[in-house]
Amino acid sequence: MNEVCTVNHIDHVAIAVRDINAALEFFQTIFDAPPSEISVMPEHGVKASLIQIGQTRIEILEALDPDNPVGRFVQNKGEGLHHLALNVSGLQDKLNFLSAQGLQLIDKEPREGLSGSVAFVHPRSVFGVLTELVENNG
């Protein structure tokens, strides 16, 4: 078991929006972002797209339902920065370490996400930041 949760790099920064197509067009037109596919992920309740920028990505999220977590975020707080994803190796060991350190895990075990195996840590354990840990598969 690792003694700390070493971060390889920032995997992505996620932005919750009302209209993913409008957001992707904006980032492409204004910020010269490369085209990116939209994945519909009913198990996560979102449409999502990862825009590669250098070593990291901007993830654009649109809720499939206004009453799911991303939908309520946009309803309550408006569009904006939603979570920060850190790339790690050995995700299950890292989750065990964080839990032992007293951090509150939303996912005690990894599940499949757009970026690979993922697990979320509660924002109250990370200075208000909803934090995703990502281990790229393969």
Next chain:
Amino acid sequence: MNEVCTVNHIDHVAIAVRDINAALEFFQTIFDAPPSEISVMPEHGVKASLIQIGQTRIEILEALDPDNPVGRFVQNKGEGLHHLALNVSGLQDKLNFLSAQGLQLIDKEPREGLSGSVAFVHPRSVFGVLTELVENNG
């Protein structure tokens, strides 16, 4: 003048916190972050520190005054993700382009920041994301 605002990479992701020392200790202890200096920046109303992680950085911000913008952010919304900084070249040209595209600039001209020359774009122009453009000096 450039025809778009090409992004070189994500310069940093900023997190507003109540206690920068506690946040830096947390990131070092839990996420194996390297030590980083704290800069006191009265002209920006913050103490700030940049934690290098791969190609990008996590910026930790603590307001010097609860009534300045970062202080009010923490009072009103709590600690959490504060802004996204995109690294560009030719910052003044980029600002002119964004203004011509109808984006609302907080800074029409670059000013000196922790990361080099910086300028902020209003969140209402970028899907709720307070967006900083950064051009590294030298």
